[in-house]
Each structure stands twice: as structure tokens, then as C-alpha cells.
Amino acid sequence: MTSGKKTKAARSSVAAARSSVVTKKSKPWGTIIAVVAVLALAGSVFGYAYSKISEKNAKEAALAQWVPSDTNKDPSDKIQGVVKKEYPAGKHVQPTQRVAYDLTPPYGGPHDSTWASCMGVVYTKAVRTENMVHSLEHGAVWIAYNPDQVSGEALDKLKSRADGQQFTMLSPYPGLDKPISLQSWGHQLKVDSADDERIDQFVKSLRRNQYTYPEVGASCDSSTFDVDNPPAFVAEKPGTDAVPMDGGVVDNQETGNTASVNPSAPATTGSAAPSTQPSS
């Protein structure tokens, strides 16, 4: 009995000793701390880099959404309030003619063969619409404002967006139905305030956007246009002799030919077909 007890006690003490040895071997605290520390360090470095990068990517994505690209040809599609319409390009009228534009202000259609200078010009007086529309065809953005509704600080904000900013022009447009209207070829946005963030979004999306204006590379310098004394805006509605929206002539400057354009779409108005050929 005693010997059995002794044996048992000895056995248990051996087991205890053994287990203590095993415990000591399986819990190397130094190694555990080192391992956790290295993991934590590596994890936080990665976490820092990841958060920095996603912040930067988010910022760039916010900016890039207004930059035209092959996958985002017309960023203005995402701007609330932009209206679009397709117009055939390159139809010209004479300086003495008027165009019966379909919209106010127009942003496409026949236009004078001389374009208004759009090298960052602030026009203080309203300019003949037929010249302004031609500049849109060259990739410019035209900021028009109602002179009765926009002045002082608001007007200064518009000026800063146009003065010296190439491919941009600003002019008053008497009778405009909203304080401010932005035009690029085939696009328009009307806003109430010069502080509206959509103004800059419109300019970034559409000014010289190679996917949306017809004559890529065309100039905003205009040697035959008098910037300091431009042809004046005409407030009266155009008469019956005005060139219709599907009229105008195609100038072929290379050969010197001037061909009359037959409206491809059937005329919807007018019993007498208006002459599209300029009277010389």
C-alpha cells in the first residue's frame, strides 16, 4: 500500500515536472511578443498605406469624373440640368443674314462664317448671336448672362471664369429667361447663381472636349472679327427672310466652291421654301 502510494506520488510528481517542462517549452513569451509586434507593425504600415492610397484615389476619381476620356466621352451627362441637341456642323450665313434659331440662347445651327473671338474674351456688350454660335463649333464655352439680373460680385465671378481663359467667352444676353446660361456645341445649362458648382463642371466637361465639338483643333483667334467693336446683338425676332435651322450653306474654302445645302429633313414650317443662298 505504502509503496503503491509512494509510486503514485512519485509518478504524479514526475508528471507534474514533465508538464511544467512542457508548459515552459510551449509558451515562449519572448517569441510570442516579437511575433505579435511584427504582425502589428506590418499590419499598421499596410493599413496606413492603404488608407492613404484610397483617399488619393477617391480624390482623383472626384476630379477625373469631369475629364473627358474614351470611357467617359461626355462627362456633362452626369450634370443635372444639362440639355443636349444634335446639330449638323459647318453651315454658314452671311453677315447681313439672320438665323431663325430654335432656342434661346442657341447652341448649334447655322452661323456666320466669321466666329467671335473666344480666346478668353469678356464682351461687355451683347454680341450678334450668329457669330457666337460659330465659336461653339470651335470648342468654346459661351457663358451668357441676363444683364438685368447679374451684376457686381456675381458678374465678377463669371468674368474670372472667362477673362484670359482660352476657349471661353462671356457676354450679356438681353432677355435671357434665367440669370446665367452656359453653351457649348450641342449642350446648354441654365443656372440661377454664379456660385453654382455646375458652372465649373460644365466648363471642365465640355470646353474643347474632342468628343463633343465638331471641328477639333479649330482656332479661337478670329482675324476677321472686331473684338473691341463686335457686331451688335439684335433683340427683335428674326423676320420671315431669316435662314431656317436646316438652312445655311457649306463653305468649301479649299476649292472655293460654295454649295447650297438641301435640307435633308422635310421642312416642318413655312409654305414658301426660304432661300438658303445668300444674296450677293
Place this chain on the structure above:
Amino acid sequence: MSDVGQQRGVTATRAVVVTVAVVAVLLLGAAVGLLIRLPGSDGGAPAKDSVDVGFSQDMAAHHLQGVTMANLARDKSADTAIRQLAFDIESTQQEQVGRMKGWLSLWGMPEQSPDGTHMAWMEESSSHAHGSAEATGGVDLMPGMATSAELSKLRSLSGTEFDVYFLQLMLRHHQGGAPMAQYGATHASLAVVRTLADNMLKSQTSESEYMKQLLTARGAGPLP
């Protein structure tokens, strides 16, 4: 038996340490990969805030005003030397603008500074000196650029008065663009950009000398 247990413990510990070491190295590698963009990984297109993009956008705009003034001189001047100079400036700069806008198009970047300010790409050195937040921004009017009022005055003149004022504005325009060309020639990442910038610097420097001579011959000097 105790040796085997010990052996097992050591093996397990080693496995854990090695695994953690591998994970840590992978995490650090991933972090470095996020922070460093290897050249060529994005088809070689320079970043939005790079010297290459900033130089191309701003120099194109700077050049285009040179074209505007040269066009005026070709239309208005009766002086053969002025008309010849104007044609040279207009045709050269227009062609160079085409190069720069072509690059920008390839890089998927806007043709002109989207926020209307300029020169932020040249602020690298000064922003390091200042420290931090004010590094962005840029200026509204680039050095040498004529204001709308100056352009209007140029259009209003004629005869020798026009020729002299054209030379004065164009000389200041060339001189203002020189530091931009200098910076592009030394800091742009792409050789094609550095080469064009360097060429502009050289040709415009000699053209500036020529314009000084033309001014002297007309009894005038540079703008104060």
C-alpha cells in the same frame, strides 16, 4: 518521450514564426507596392500633377497667346521684318502647341489647366521650403502673358507704334516663358518633353535678342 514533446513544441513555434514573418513581409511588400508606382506600370503616362502635364498645358496656353499676337502682326504690320518674324513665331508655336496637345490627348489629360490657374507644377522647390498646405494653387496669369487690356491696346495701334508695342509685348512674352521652358527642360520625366522645352528655350533666347535689335532700330526698348 520528453524529447519528442520538446521537438514538437519547437517545430510548432518555428512554423508560427515563419508564417508570421512571411505574412509581415507580404504586408510590407503590399504597402510599398501601393505607395510606389513603378515606371511604365501605367503605360508611361505622367500623372495629373506632373511637370510633363503641367508644362504641356501651361506652355500650350502661353504659346497660343503668342500665336494670337503674331496673327495680329501678320494682319496689321506693313513692315516686312515684323511680318516675317510674326510668321515664324505663329507657325512654329502653333505646331508646338499641336505637339503638346497631342501628348495631353494621349495621356488622357485636359488640354488646359482645369481650374484656370497655372504654374503649380513649378512650385515643387518652393513648396518644400514653405512646408505644407500652400503648395497647391498656382497663379492666374503666367509670366510674360499680356492682359486683356494690353491686347486691346495692341489692336488699337497702327504703323510703327503697333510694330514697337508688338515687339515689346512679344519680347516680354518670350522672356516670361523662359523659366517655364527651363524648368520643363530639367524636370520633366519624359525625354520628348525635356527636348522640346530645351529647344524652346534656345530658339526663343536668340529670337529675344533679335527682337531687342528690332526695337533699338525703331528707337525703342523693352517694356519697363
